Amino acid sequence: MKNNWPLWEVFVRSKNGLEHRHFGSLHAADAEMALENARDVYTRRNEGVSIWVVESKHITASNPENSGELFEPAQDKVYRHPTFYTLPDEVKHM
Amino acid sequence: MSEKEVKNIRTEGTRSLEEIFEQRIARDEKIEPKDWMPEKYRQTHIRQISQHAHSEIVGMLPEGNWITRAPSLRRKVALLAKVQDEAGHGLYLYSACETLGISRDELYEQLHTGKAKYSSIFNYPTITWADIGAIGWLVDGAAIINQVPLCSTSYGPYARAMVRVCKEESFHQRQGYEIMTKLANGTSEQKEMAQDALNRWWWPSLMMLGPTDAESVHTEQSMKWKLKRKTNDELRQQFIDQTVPQADLIGLTIPDPDLKWNEETGHYDFGEIDWDEFWQVVKGHGPCNKERLSARVNAWEEGEWVRDAAMAYAKKQEDKKLKKAI
Numbered sequence: 001m002k003n004n005w006p007l008w009e010v011f012v013r014s015k016n017g018l019e020h021r022h023f024g025s026l027h028a029a030d031a032e033m034a035l036e037n038a039r040d041v042y043t044r045r046n047e048g049v050s051i052w053v054v055e056s057k058h059i060t061a062s063n064p065e066n067s068g069e070l071f072e073p074a075q076d077k078v079y080r081h082p083t084f085y086t087l088p089d090e091v092k093h094m
Numbered sequence: 095m096s097e098k099e100v101k102n103i104r105t106e107g108t109r110s111l112e113e114i115f116e117q118r119i120a121r122d123e124k125i126e127p128k129d130w131m132p133e134k135y136r137q138t139h140i141r142q143i144s145q146h147a148h149s150e151i152v153g154m155l156p157e158g159n160w161i162t163r164a165p166s167l168r169r170k171v172a173l174l175a176k177v178q179d180e181a182g183h184g185l186y187l188y189s190a191c192e193t194l195g196i197s198r199d200e201l202y203e204q205l206h207t208g209k210a211k212y213s214s215i216f217n218y219p220t221i222t223w224a225d226i227g228a229i230g231w232l233v234d235g236a237a238i239i240n241q242v243p244l245c246s247t248s249y250g251p252y253a254r255a256m257v258r259v260c261k262e263e264s265f266h267q268r269q270g271y272e273i274m275t276k277l278a279n280g281t282s283e284q285k286e287m288a289q290d291a292l293n294r295w296w297w298p299s300l301m302m303l304g305p306t307d308a309e310s311v312h313t314e315q316s317m318k319w320k321l322k323r324k325t326n327d328e329l330r331q332q333f334i335d336q337t338v339p340q341a342d343l344i345g346l347t348i349p350d351p352d353l354k355w356n357e358e359t360g361h362y363d364f365g366e367i368d369w370d371e372f373w374q375v376v377k378g379h380g381p382c383n384k385e386r387l388s389a390r391v392n393a394w395e396e397g398e399w400v401r402d403a404a405m406a407y408a409k410k411q412e413d414k415k416l417k418k419a420i
Contacts, residue, residue, distance in 0.1 A: 029408040
């Protein structure tokens with residue numbers, strides 16, 4: 001159990017114009033190897049044009065237990081949505 | 095508060111968490127790695143996902159046996175790509191499993207010590223080229239039937255891995271059936287070889303879909319968690335109904351004298367499965383159990399220096415970068 005290769009998260013842009021999306025993870029000794037392995041594991045069938053890898057330990061994730069205080073404040077702010085505002089019926093496109 | 099009172103609150107608290115959890119699953123919500131989950135859910139998923147990953151990895155061995163002896167370049171590139179896919183599928187699944195808080199090393203350890211199981215079908219030998227056809231057609235065929243429902247299982251990382259696996263799997267089955275079709279239409283020796291492979295792989299493929307519902311200890315809980323969406327017997331019937339016409343089409347005979355179409359049920363009736371054989375193989379007494387496991391253990395142990403060297407190199411590069419920065 002020594003010298004374990006660290007875990008990396010893999011993000012792939014499937015084509016230009018789209019954002020990178022999380023595809024999965026893998027183990028690799030360094031960033032270069034992580035990229036090469038990501039190519040072999042996640043893009044064997046032209047699934048991507050660009051790959052990002054980042055060591056998993058560098059990702060800070062929100063805790064689902066705190067979802068309440070994080071996300072609930074947005075729920076009662078209906079005025080942030082266009083449907084909150086009334087328009088005269090005559091206005092067709094706005 | 096007395097200790098007893100504290101305990102009561104805790105049990106109540108746990109119960110409600112569990113209730114909330116079960117309701118989420120009932121609503122078809124996905125469970126993600128950091129969400130609260132019952133310990134049994136976590137353990138059951140580690141068991142099933144790792145077993146699945148191990149099966150992909152061990153599954154490379156019987157087919158790898160024929161890569162160097164594939165009869166043409168076309169067959170060789172296809173088989174190589176298929177075996178590489180299986181490595182990929184194993185890796186998708188291992189990384190899904192690791193999100194449940196178990197390390198890759200622990201998973202390998204469980205495989206290498208025999209604590210974790212893999213699909214018993216891979217403990218049968220591949221003695222002729224036709225076996226490669228039979229594996230693709232039957233074993234991958236049965237695997238697809240097993241896996242498609244898992245694309246909508248409740249655990250997010252597992253479901254996402256399965257979507258990718260299923261997308262890639264259909265070429266595996268087609269390449270196998272193509273091999274069988276070609277052999278079945280070939281010389282009489284070739285046809286015999288195809289029939290012989292079907293004879294040997296048919297029953298193990300039926301067993302691969304798991305013990306009968308009456309014998310399956312995990313089915314009920316797994317259905318509730320949507321870790322299973324159809325029972326073993328339902329999956330097996332689906333496999334038979336779909337495969338028999340494919341055998342007819344290429345003039346091969348399913349090795350089951352009791353097999354016949356049942357007009358009333360709209361399904362094929364089939365003969366008794368030799369479950370003693372299944373349990374023997376599961377318990378480690380199949381034709382290749384020892385060979386498969388020792389091949390995995392050797393690959394791991396003999397690869398240790400490579401893993402160490404890669405880490406040493408990575409560290410050296412990192413140190414160099416640091417020195418330059420100073």
